[in-house]
Amino acid sequence: AQSVTQLGSHVSVSEGALVLLRCNYSSSVPPYLFWYVQYPNQGLQLLLKYTSAATLVKGINGFEAEFKKSETSFHLTKPSAHMSDAAEYFCAVSENSGNTPLVFGKGTRLSVIA
Amino acid sequence: DAGVIQSPRHEVTEMGQEVTLRCKPISGHNSLFWYRQTMMRGLELLIYFNNNVPIDDSGMPEDRFSAKMPNASFSTLKIQPSEPRDSAVYFCASSTRGRGGELFFGEGSRLTVL
Numbered sequence: 001a002q003s004v005t006q007l008g009s010h011v012s013v014s015e016g017a018l019v020l021l022r023c024n025y026s027s028s029v030p031p032y033l034f035w036y037v038q039y040p041n042q043g044l045q046l047l048l049k050y051t052s053a054a055t056l057v058k059g060i061n062g063f064e065a066e067f068k069k070s071e072t073s074f075h076l077t078k079p080s081a082h083m084s085d086a087a088e089y090f091c092a093v094s095e096n097s098g099n100t101p102l103v104f105g106k107g108t109r110l111s112v113i114a
Numbered sequence: 115d116a117g118v119i120q121s122p123r124h125e126v127t128e129m130g131q132e133v134t135l136r137c138k139p140i141s142g143h144n145s146l147f148w149y150r151q152t153m154m155r156g157l158e159l160l161i162y163f164n165n166n167v168p169i170d171d172s173g174m175p176e177d178r179f180s181a182k183m184p185n186a187s188f189s190t191l192k193i194q195p196s197e198p199r200d201s202a203v204y205f206c207a208s209s210t211r212g213r214g215g216e217l218f219f220g221e222g223s224r225l226t227v228l
Binding site for chain 2: 032034036042043044049100103105106
């Protein structure tokens with residue numbers, strides 16, 4: 001069965017600092033992997049996705065993630081945090097070429113300190 | 115283009131009352147998902163439909179929960195009778211099955227059961 005583990009329920013960074021949000025997955029077949037962002041009182045929005053093409057995936061708002069099969073990881077990074085990046089971030093996995101429903105991690109709340 | 119539309123955005127009701135949450139998916143999407151979000155359990159998949167047919171309802175917590183999709187443009191999630199532990203944010207999402215699993219979320223219905 002597929003699953004996702006997000007390390008750290010809360011991450012705090014200074015404005016301008018590197019953002020690193022960790023995600024490890026478990027899947028019996030090559031997975032599709034996703035990062036979503038949720039701003040307060042809103043639904044989830046897709047940041048980026050990996051679907052077996054390039055292992056380094058670039059998303060919106062300057063975020064990117066690298067698929068590392070050997071480490072079963074899909075960590076999300078951004079070189080320089082902005083105040084507007086403060087939100088909840090969810091990693092998700094889907095098997096069977098994306099034909100199975102997404103399974104989400106528990107989320108990581110990112111705080112950005114001025 | 116209109117996104118996924120959910121109603122009501124907020125609902126406050128008393129224990130024992132019936133609650134009906136509504137969802138209009140994005141036109142052309144043939145898969146629809148209901149998720150529940152709580153602090154304790156994160157995002158949980160309750161049920162999903164492909165082409166209006168329920169595929170997996172194993173996430174529905176109890177018989178008090180039911181979901182229907184009478185046509186491609188409308189779905190309901192009903193709780194009868196409601197209990198305080200049902201208080202959560204309920205999200206509807208839609209997708210084009212087989213397109214990498216990307217979900218498009220509505221803004222959610224925040225349910226408070228007193």
